[in-house]
Amino acid sequence: MVTTRPVADQNAPVVGRRERNKQEKLARIVSAARELFRDRGFAETTTQQIAEAADIGTGTLFLYARSKEDLLVLVFRDQMIETARTAFASLGGGEPLLDQLMQVFTSMMDYHQRDTDLARILLKEIMFPNAIGRQADISELLDIIFGGLADLIAKARNDGRYGQGANPMQVAENLFANYYFSLLTWLGGRVTREQTEHRLRQHLAITIGEAA
């Protein structure tokens, strides 16, 4: 006997008010955090301000993000994934491997250049802890990058544009390590972006065993 089980209507919709409230709240939090981080910077934004702007209590904020750094992930992960996807998707087919790699990495640097302060924080508080521990989940992003790179290597080998015999995934990791390291020095402010790209190209060339 089915009596009062809720069906889809205004007062008791399928998703449930509870679930919808949660999603709306999360959306408000992310939106508030994005604006504040952009306008005032990460360090200058307090979790109180984010909570206020999102119209929730301070405690609630930490039910949606385990830490202030996790908020950054909520705010930027999708954009970074999109950037990486687009970078790989927009590659021409038969170009030299080194040029393809540089296109991918410079696209990603373009994204970071919009806000280098943020990039520093992303690198330190997100990329780093994620490689080293497990707080904010960026495994999807890393999968896209590593997978994309390994794919490029494998295809280049098939086409005869790359000769070495090493495992494509290992080469991909090697290349990413160099990109990561280049980002560090670039964002450290001691070298220009131009110099960084020049060096990165040479490092990538060393890794794939070609002339820069």
Place this chain on the structure above:
Amino acid sequence: MVTTRPVADQNAPVVGRRERNKQEKLARIVSAARELFRDRGFAETTTQQIAEAADIGTGTLFLYARSKEDLLVLVFRDQMIETARTAFASLGGGEPLLDQLMQVFTSMMDYHQRDTDLARILLKEIMFPNAIGRQADISELLDIIFGGLADLIAKARNDGRYGQGANPMQVAENLFANYYFSLLTWLGGRVTREQTEHRLRQHLAITIGEAA
């Protein structure tokens, strides 16, 4: 006319009481911090405790170290420099370059293995900010590592043990980037030390264009 300029005696020694006091205080601070960090760990040690153990006010602590992280540098920089120096100095002469590199990096990993928690903090709070900004000075350490690696490359090329034409310093940076990245994954706890060494060896081999 030279009248009352202080000369070396008990009450007015050449170094000056002020300077000696400072050095003694610094020594007490470093010693207190070392013990506490070792016994309780970094996060569990408060700056208050360090100040108390060193018998100084909390404010004074921050005259000797700009931040809690800087204290770590005071405590460990010399040991790390010593480790790196020894690692390079104890290399045999004519071995294959890849073996030499692995010896250097595994020696450094041995040091970190004594206390991996500390290694994580060192990596995140010291190596990282130092590459990216400029807080705790570890440039001497980095000079030793980069210089030592570049030297190995150059010598190996002279001896015919390494053939590629890239700039030795750039190859050194490339190798270090791979070591740094290996440390990250190792300390992330998702791979064993053995796996890490195996991977590192392959990455280094890729960089110097040889078979692992």
Place this chain on the structure above:
DNA sequence: CTTCATTTCTGACTGTAGTCAGTTTATATC
């Protein structure tokens, strides 16, 4: 509508890194 259980929310509170105005100590000069 009423009860009851469960989920979600809240803001006063805690712990700690780092600061700063005021104090003490060391040195220089007479």
Place this chain on the structure above:
DNA sequence: GATATAAACTGACTACAGTCAGAAATGAAG
């Protein structure tokens, strides 16, 4: 020794990330 200047020190204080015991909202069942 007395005084003045500068260096070094201090601990009460501030600011902020994150917690938690209790309150409020939601939904299930009669």
